[in-house]
Amino acid sequence: MLPHEMIATLRDGYHALALGVRLARELLPQVDIALDQKWGPLAAAIPDPELRRQAQASLHGKRFQSEGGAAYALLPEGIHSELLTAIVALQTLADYLDNLCDRSTSRSPEDYRALHDAWLDAFSPEPPTGDYYRLHPEKDDGGYLAALVAAGRAGVLALPSYAAVAPDVRRLAALYVENQVLQHLPPSERPEALRAWHARDCGWPGLKWWEFAAASAGTIGIYALLRAATAPGLERPRIDTILERYYPWFNATNTLLDHYVDQQEDADSGDLNYIALYPAEQRDEQLAAILRRVIQEASQLPDARFHQVVARGMPALYLSEKKMQGPERRAGRKRMLRAIGVVGWALYLLVRAVRARRPSQA
Template identity: 40%
Template sequence: MPKATGNIVILGRLLFRAFPAVDRELKRWRHLAASTPEPELRQQALASLTLKKFHCQGGSVYATLSPRYRYGEQLLQAIVALQTISDYLDNLCDRAGVLDEKAFRQLHLAFTDALSPGTTRHDYYAGYPYCGDGGYLQALVRTCQQALMVLPGYKIVQEEILYLAGLYCRLQATKHIDTTRRQERLQSWLEPLLGQILTPIYWWELAAATGSTLGIFALMAAAAGEEVTSPEIARLKDAYLPWIGGLHILLDYFIDQQEDRQGGDLNFCAFYRDEEEAGQRLQFFLEKSLEKAQKLPDPAFHLLVVQGLPALYLSDAKVAGPKYLPTREAVLRAAGSLSQKMYLLCKTLRRVGVI
C-alpha cells in the first residue's frame, strides 16, 4: 500500500473505529462509576474517566491498528479496563489526601489481579480510608481477566507482563508517599536496576519508564498471535523498557511541569538541569525508541506508536506557549514528517473535543 494511502487508512481506523469503541467502553464504566455509593470514590472514578480519556484512546491503538487484529475486541476491552484501573488508582493515591504506602500497595493488587486470569481477587480497599465502590473496581478487574483469557498467546507473555506490572505498581505506591521520603525511596529502589540497562540513563528516567503501560499493551497485542516467541517477547521488552515507555511518560511529565509545580506533585522532568537538557533527553529517548522499533516484529506499527507520542502530547495546550517552542519543534522535527502531520491532526482533534 502506498505510504500516503496507508496513512489515511490508519487515521480512518483511529477516528472511526478506535475512538468510538473506546467511547462505548468508557460509557459503560462511567455508568457503573456513577452508582458508586462512597462520594470520594465516585468523584475520583468519574474524574479519571473524564480527564484521562486520552490515555485509553492512545492505548486503543494496540487493539485496532496492530496487524494481529483478529482479537481486536478482546484486546480493546482489556486495554480500556486496565488503563481505567490505572487512572482510577492514580487518582486515589494522588488526589484523595492519602499518603499510606501500604494502602497504595493493596489498591494496586487490582492492577496485577487484572493481568492474572483465574486468580482469586483481593479486597483492594483494605487499609484505605474509603471503601464501598459498588463493585466498580472488581468489575474492571474481572473484565480484563476475561478478555485476556481469550488471547491464544497470553500464557506465553504473562510472566513478562507481570514483571512490568510489578515495576509499575511499585512506582505508583512509592511516588505518592510523603514528599520528604519519596525521592530517597525511589532512588534506593531504582539505582540498582540501572546496571541492567546497557546505555546509561538517569534514575528518574527509569522511573518514568516503569510508569508506562505501553509495554504491557504491546505484549497483550503480541499475545493475540498464536506463534508469539520468546525472542519476540524479549525484543518487545527491551524496546519498551526503558525507551518507548520512557519517552511516553517523560512527555507526559514534560507537559505537566507547571501544573505539578503548583500542586506540589513529583515531576521527573523537574530533575533535569534546565529546559534545554530536558529537550535533549526527550530527543535521545525518541531516537532510541525509533531505533528499537525498527527491529521489532511489525516494525511499521511500533514506529507509528513512537511517532504518535510526540504528536499526541506536544499538541496539548499546556505546552503551547513560547517557553516550550524550541523543545516542541526539535522533538517533532526529530520524529519525522508523519509525526508532524499527526501533531496538526491532534491539535484539530483537541479543538473539537475528540481528545
C-alpha cells in the same frame, strides 16, 4: 533529501496517516462506547461520594490514556474486540488507582499497595484476591473496581498466547506497582526511595534513577506484549524482541512526555518532575534524543509500521495539548516535532484536527 529518502518518507507518511484515520474512524467510537456506556454509568453509580468523584475524574481527565492504549487492539486485519475491551478496562483501572493514590484521602503506602493488588490480579490466572479497599478510608464502590479487574482479566486470559507472555507481563506489572507506591510517598521521602529502588532493582544498565522510574511507570509495553499474544503460537524470540525494544526507553517515553508537558504545573505545585531533573539547558535535547532513539527502536520490531506510528504518535498527542500551545512553549514544541520528523508533524496535525472535533479533547 535524496529521491529514495523522499519516497520512503512519503510511503511512511501515507501508512501513518492511514492508520491514524483508522484509529479516529474505527477505534475511537468503540472506546467511546466502552467509556460512556459501560464504565461511565458504573462510576456514576458508586455509592461512596469520594470514590465516585475519583472514578469520574479519572474517566474524564485521563480519557486520552484509554484512547492511546486502545491503539494496540488495532491489528492489520482489523480491531481485536476482546483486546480492545481488556485494554480500556485495564487503563481505566490504572487511572482510577492513580487518582486514589494521588488525589484522594489516603496517604498510606500500605494502602496504595493493597489497592494495586487489583492491577496485579488483572494479569493473574489465579482467582482475584479482592478486598482491595481493606486499608482505604472509603470502601463502598458498588463493585466498580472488581468489575474493572474482571473485564481486564477475562480479555487478557482469553488471548491465545497469553501463557507465553504472562511471566513478563506480571513482572512488568509488579514494577508498575512499585513505582506507583514510591511515586506517591510524601515529597520529602520520594526521591530517596526511588534512588534506593533503582540501586536495588534496576536491570537496565546506564539508566538514571528517574529514567528507571519512568520506564516502570508506563503501560504500553504491557499492551505491546498483549497485542503480540493475540497470535497463536507466539515464540520466545519475538517476545524478547518486544521487551528489548520497548524497555526501557519506549515505555518511558509516555511518562517523560507527560512530565515535559507538566513542567511548569509541577514546579508551581512542588511535585516531582523527571524532566526537571535534567540540567535546564539539556532538557529539550535529552527528550528529543530519546524520541529519536524510540523511533529507531520501533523500526526493528515486527509490524514496525504500527510501532513507528506509536513512537511518533505519542509525542504528537502530548504536544497537541492546550498547555503546549502558548508562545512560551513554542521553541520546545518545535524541537520535539523536528525530532519525530515529517511523519510526526503530519500525525501532530491529525491529532489536533481530531481533538478539535471531539468536545472532550478540544
